Amino acid sequence: MTEQDPNAMSEAEARAEFHQLDAQIAKADLDYHQKDAPTLSDAEYDRLKRRYLALAEAFPDLASEGARVETVGAPVASGFGKVTHAVRMMSLGNAFEDQDVEDFVAGLRRYLGFPPDAPLALTAEPKIDGLSLSLRYENGTLVQAATRGDGSVGENVTANARTIADIPQEIAGAPEVLEVRGEVYMSHADFEALNARHAETGGKIFANPRNAAAGSLRQLDAEITRARPLRFFAYSWGELTAPLAETQFEAIERFRSFGFQTNPLTWRCETIAELLAHYHSIEEQRADLGYDIDGVVYKVDDLSLQERLGFRSTTPRWAIAHKFPAELAWTRLDGIDIQVGRTGALSPVARLQPVTVGGVVVSNATLHNEDYIRGLDSKGAQIREGKDIRIGDWVQIYRAGDVIPKVADVDLKRRPEGASPYVFPTTCPRCNSAAVREEGDAVRRCSGGLICPAQAVEKLKHFVSRAAFDIEGLGAKQVEQFHADDWVKEPADIFELKEKYGSGMQQLKNREGWGDKSATALFAAIDDKRRIALARLIFGLGIRHVGEVAAKDVALHFRTWTALAEAADLARPAALAHRAADEAELLERQRAQAEDRRAKISEARKAAIATCEVAAEAQAAWDDLVSIDGLGPTVALSLSDAFANPEERAAFDRLVRHLKIIAPDAPAADSPVAGKTVVFTGTLEKMTRAEAKARAEALGAKVSGSVSKKTDILIAGPGAGSKATKAADLGIQTLDEDQWLELIGQA
DNA sequence: CAGCCTCGAGTTCC
DNA sequence: CTCGAGGCTG
Numbered sequence: 001m002t003e004q005d006p007n008a009m010s011e012a013e014a015r016a017e018f019h020q021l022d023a024q025i026a027k028a029d030l031d032y033h034q035k036d037a038p039t040l041s042d043a044e045y046d047r048l049k050r051r052y053l054a055l056a057e058a059f060p061d062l063a064s065e066g067a068r069v070e071t072v073g074a075p076v077a078s079g080f081g082k083v084t085h086a087v088r089m090m091s092l093g094n095a096f097e098d099q100d101v102e103d104f105v106a107g108l109r110r111y112l113g114f115p116p117d118a119p120l121a122l123t124a125e126p127k128i129d130g131l132s133l134s135l136r137y138e139n140g141t142l143v144q145a146a147t148r149g150d151g152s153v154g155e156n157v158t159a160n161a162r163t164i165a166d167i168p169q170e171i172a173g174a175p176e177v178l179e180v181r182g183e184v185y186m187s188h189a190d191f192e193a194l195n196a197r198h199a200e201t202g203g204k205i206f207a208n209p210r211n212a213a214a215g216s217l218r219q220l221d222a223e224i225t226r227a228r229p230l231r232f233f234a235y236s237w238g239e240l241t242a243p244l245a246e247t248q249f250e251a252i253e254r255f256r257s258f259g260f261q262t263n264p265l266t267w268r269c270e271t272i273a274e275l276l277a278h279y280h281s282i283e284e285q286r287a288d289l290g291y292d293i294d295g296v297v298y299k300v301d302d303l304s305l306q307e308r309l310g311f312r313s314t315t316p317r318w319a320i321a322h323k324f325p326a327e328l329a330w331t332r333l334d335g336i337d338i339q340v341g342r343t344g345a346l347s348p349v350a351r352l353q354p355v356t357v358g359g360v361v362v363s364n365a366t367l368h369n370e371d372y373i374r375g376l377d378s379k380g381a382q383i384r385e386g387k388d389i390r391i392g393d394w395v396q397i398y399r400a401g402d403v404i405p406k407v408a409d410v411d412l413k414r415r416p417e418g419a420s421p422y423v424f425p426t427t428c429p430r431c432n433s434a435a436v437r438e439e440g441d442a443v444r445r446c447s448g449g450l451i452c453p454a455q456a457v458e459k460l461k462h463f464v465s466r467a468a469f470d471i472e473g474l475g476a477k478q479v480e481q482f483h484a485d486d487w488v489k490e491p492a493d494i495f496e497l498k499e500k501y502g503s504g505m506q507q508l509k510n511r512e513g514w515g516d517k518s519a520t521a522l523f524a525a526i527d528d529k530r531r532i533a534l535a536r537l538i539f540g541l542g543i544r545h546v547g548e549v550a551a552k553d554v555a556l557h558f559r560t561w562t563a564l565a566e567a568a569d570l571a572r573p574a575a576l577a578h579r580a581a582d583e584a585e586l587l588e589r590q591r592a593q594a595e596d597r598r599a600k601i602s603e604a605r606k607a608a609i610a611t612c613e614v615a616a617e618a619q620a621a622w623d624d625l626v627s628i629d630g631l632g633p634t635v636a637l638s639l640s641d642a643f644a645n646p647e648e649r650a651a652f653d654r655l656v657r658h659l660k661i662i663a664p665d666a667p668a669a670d671s672p673v674a675g676k677t678v679v680f681t682g683t684l685e686k687m688t689r690a691e692a693k694a695r696a697e698a699l700g701a702k703v704s705g706s707v708s709k710k711t712d713i714l715i716a717g718p719g720a721g722s723k724a725t726k727a728a729d730l731g732i733q734t735l736d737e738d739q740w741l742e743l744i745g746q747a
Numbered sequence: 748c749a750g751c752c753t754c755g756a757g758t759t760c761c
Numbered sequence: 762c763t764c765g766a767g768g769c770t771g
Binding site: 091094366368369372377399400401402403404406440441442443545629630631632633634635 | 762763764765766767768769
Binding site for chain 2: 364
């Protein structure tokens with residue numbers, strides 16, 4: 001179809017076409033969002049949208065007549081309310097080989113201090129490939145159903161969950177509050193019947209049962225969900241007001257007594273051999289089960305042990321998923337593109353002939369880094385038997401963890417003639433700066449810093465990302481647009497958008513994809529984030545090595561932006577001295593080969609001397625920084641560099657002028673050890689060290705590895721050595737294990 | 748000082 | 762979700 005240049009059209013012609021497009025797009029949006037059954041290809045949809053916007057731009061009067069102009073490009077409201085889970089929905093660690101399972105069980109024993117012969121029962125059940133759902137019952141009545149979301153916050157899908165036959169509306173004999181967790185899925189038979197029906201009626205064809213289940217549950221119209229054959233297995237729980245049982249297995253049985261479906265292949269195993277036998281048996285039955293599973297989940301059966309084991313940051317220590325081997329597929333590698341990340345990392349991405357792997361069409365795959373392409377791992381050991389990857393090669397693809405496509409193997413027999421090894425670029429493909437690889441590093445990085453447009457825009461994307469400023473309506477796409485047009489070059493610019501470009505919102509509204517509503521919403525969302533938690537701010541700055549956790553720890557330690565900035569300034573000389581000392585050491589090691597060794601050594605000497613001359617207060621500020629748990633010299637140096645870099649510091653200053661920074665909540669003050677720094681030494685007899693640390697931290701204490709004048713309590717078991725002596729010298733309170741347990745009320 | 752664990756940074760497709 | 766690397770433990 002040929003498109004007439006809008007500028008050469010009469011207004012009447014344009015209006016006719018515009019309204020036709022408006023209706024077409026409206027229908028397509030409805031089909032896509034509400035019915036979950038797209039009637040247009042993405043390409044066709046985009047073409048219509050572009051044409052529509054081109055007309056609106058050429059004839060500004062038209063824009064106000066079009067219902068769609070204002071919503072195009074605006075964030076798609078999810079349509080579901082948000083639900084904060086009372087108890088986080090965790091994910092599971094993975095095991096792939098039998099050995100991983102043995103390691104897992106050995107780890108449990110170690111953590112619990114169990115000898116190898118002590119009984120330790122685990123349950124084993126199929127891992128259903130669906131979506132997890134949390135069902136909240138109050139006084140036996142279903143009051144809320146929520147999807148997993150990011151684990152902390154999910155979507156409220158109560159109305160939809162009520163239409164699922166396997167989910168009881170009322171349960172008898174349950175605790176006052178009970179959150180039942182399990183998996184929503186679709187059986188193979190129902191999935192095929194649904195697709196067959198849709199094939200006839202022109203409805204959406206789903207790629208696999210999992211997508212069908214997800215699409216069906218996330219319907220805005222619950223009546224559509226009702227017509228979809230969804231099922232539910234219960235296997236876990238969240239908030240509870242009374243214990244369900246003493247073991248995992250009994251808890252599952254109670255779910256059944258409440259009227260839930262539970263998986264019949266849930267077994268209780270006494271030994272690793274039994275676990276593995278059950279795994280292999282489930283693997284054999286896999287094709288006949290009638291629903292998709294992707295592995296077997298093992299859980300410690302005894303709930304009191306589960307409680308002792310507790311949680312890591314995202315996974316319980318007491319459970320693991322033993323995954324089935326991944327599905328494989330062969331395809332041709334058409335090319336290798338290089339992406340530039342926010343830290344300048346150059347990441348190679350494989351462009352592939354589209355191929356179906358595990359029910360999904362894959363056309364890109366990560367190649368990690370230079371060495372991975374060459375067939376080596378980080379230690380220089382061979383992977384893929386050392387076979388390198390060349391453009392034009394036939395490669396075997398799998399989806400790691402059923403998600404991320406990766407290259408598993410190369411078929412040398414099918415390698416095209418004349419294919420040459422891939423040459424990894426040594427300059428940045430975006431800004432041409434040198435791309436350097438530090439000794440011992442796996443990645444090559446663009447050295448351009450914020451000069452590099454790729455790095456600048458990735459940093460901005462990070463700034464607006466979910467764990468940072470999380471500005472609704474300002475996602476990656478919008479940031480890219482604004483950056484390309486020089487509207488937003490650094491974070492502070494976001495907070496000046498309204499002032500500069502929002503006048504009557506004419507300028508913003510003139511942009512493709514923005515209308516009255518979306519512009520107003522954006523400015524409101526930005527204003528909303530002028531009040532920001534210190535941790536989010538620190539994380540959002542995108543300082544290398546300072547991720548979400550480190551940012552939280554730093555925020556908790558300093559409490560205010562000013563305190564952090566002052567500490568960074570104060571510690572700078574000590575930070576430099578630290579780096580100089582590192583470099584001195586390195587040079588010292590290299591000195592045999594160094595050509596200009598005299599000069600370098602004298603430099604190193606000077607630096608080493610500088611270490612000694614750093615003012616005591618600078619050293620103290622540095623020590624304070626690295627005393628933060630989990631924050632070592634590398635992270636501290638990176639922080640220091642960021643604050644000492646004049647351009648970066650100026651950008652920080654410009655940014656914080658727009659913000660009201662909120663101090664973190666004070667740590668729990670209701671335990672006797674809250675806010676205290678404790679150190680464990682010697683042998684602990686009632687629990688393992690890891691357990692002791694976890695418990696102390698749960699009570700708001702900070703656990704440190706070494707005794708200093710900041711230490712409040714030393715817990716010394718038998719065999720305590722230098723730490724106990726030092727504590728005595730410093731006059732620090734010293735307790736034995738029993739006294740400690742008494743203090744925290746867990747004797 | 749080596750091994751273990753956790754965190755950071757990068758990635759895909761829906 | 763995975764890999765690499767930083768930091769901590771023993």
